[in-house]
Amino acid sequence: MTDVTCACGQVALTLSGKPILSAECLCSDCQQAAVVFQALPDACPVVDDKGATRFVLYRKDRVRCDRGQEFLAEHRLTDASTTRRVIATCCNTPMFLDLTQGHWLSIYGALWPKGALPKLDLRTMTKHAPAGVVLPDDVPNPKTHNASFFARLILAWAAMGFRVPPHDYVKGKLDAR
Secondary structure: OEEEEOOOOOOEEEEOOOOOEEEEEOOHHHHHHHHHHHOOOOOOOOEOOOOOEEEEEEEHHHEEEEEOHHHEEEEOOOOOOOEEEEEEOOOOEEEEEEEOOOOEEEEEHHHOOOOOOOOOOEEEOHHHOOOOOOOOOOOOOOOOOOHHHHHHHHHHHHHOOOOOOOOOOOOEEOOOO
16 A cells, blocks of 8 residues: 655555556656646646656556545636646645546656656657656556557456446646636
């Protein structure tokens, strides 16, 4: 089990089992959301110097919100978006990204204590890297989601019996467009 909290500690998630994957995403949507989140009062950085957002992907059935549900609010880049990013409004800490029709949550890597973040497996959507950024070759850097990325997601979904478990502890909405 891994416990992660928002910056002020009022929201706590418990993660069980091994993660599906540990990745850095350079997609334009993650970069756009980072601009919104980083503009909030007392917000911490969301993207690194490469324009990447660090995530650790977990099956939805292995993520539990133990406290602070009342502080969780979703942000969608557009009203029609099926992807929501969830933030702890108590301290404006991004908590996770939820592809609502998917079977996993992408937990923001900044939640892990220093030295405890799972090892990076790959970077994805590197075609959206900011101009002039040179990515290290320490892990695969595919331009889009690659076969390994999808294989890990499918294997996790198969292990779940191809279910998409509900998680309904996010009630609030962040209107920060």
